[in-house]
Amino acid sequence: MPAHVLVIDDEPQIRKFLRISLAAQGYQVSEAATGTEGLAQAALGQPDLVILDLGLPDRDGQEVLAELREWSAVPVLVLSVRADEREKVRALDAGANDYVTKPFGIQEFLARSRALLRQSPTTATPQIAALDVGDLRVDFAYRRVTLAASEIALTRKEYAVLAALAHYPGRVVTQRQLLIDIWGPTHAQDSHYLRIVIGHLRQKLADDPVAPRYIVTEPGVGYRLRHDG
Template structure:
């Protein structure tokens, strides 16, 4: 929030739409940040820490659904999808993916502003998560999906990153095997603990973490894993 006024991030590749929203929202007293691509939008979400994100789905580099998924990995900021995609399936996918509301183009500005006001109403929402977590030499940057160890980037697979990101969000706390299996592999794999052992083993190798004397990832036998807070 800037100077006590809500900040709204508009992620849309159409310059005319951004200009129209910028004028309409500024008249209402809002501070505006803008991005024309998905990657730029994710970066701006970390930099300007908006109170609301208006997200187009048809972006030139990333599909808006992917932007939404990546944003939800580290931020609970309200998201209003604004898109020409009007199918029920697309709306359900967006809302299930973490969007708070969905408006189709073309749209009426008064209805749009009313929806913005609803999403900006105080609701006892939790404080936004940090965009990055640091534990000793390890840094997990959720906004950039980037992991570094002593300043050197570590290349991780999708599942390795997903597992480490969950542990990082619960820094210092035990995360159960069942929770990790459900979140990463789905509810049909709750007994497949060997999946976890394999991915944890690969993570430890890449993070130079000795399982016999762990500096970063500690096993809680029969329960789960913990990313140590250093």
């Protein structure tokens, strides 16, 4: 199967140039002109690599990157006119794997893409568009959570924690992993942050911590989302 590359860029000429160049390397290429469309395609299309512009018309690319990293480990190559070092550091700290500044040389861009793709197919966690656990549904494509078909309003952190658990259904995700991935490395020991968010999630999902239907505590280790079926 050819590698699947998703290009998220609002400039049609850039998308066309990248589509032709990547297709000439044998890759399957998808395109999105907005951040919202790009996130939906990332969830539904299961790309092996995402090329992300930061200057998108509907939302900032840094925000798109942060949201993508809440549920996906797909390699991301940022391609942007923003050459400021602080912008690059911000993107890399938020989870970008590489950063190329426009204008760019196509051969270097393709070499960087190949390097990221070598990391992707065998090691990336399989992506799914949505997960159902009983009456609970986590829709990764649209960042929606429903319980018995009724949408549940979650904060950004609440959704990030639930999505992280839903990405590994039935498996324990450690407290440390959740804290680092969602709050950042400097909060690896701040387990009270996580306990508060888990408590709010259980309230909103009407989930009894003593006999949980959804979120199970593994004492001293972490949490898992039940997936008995």
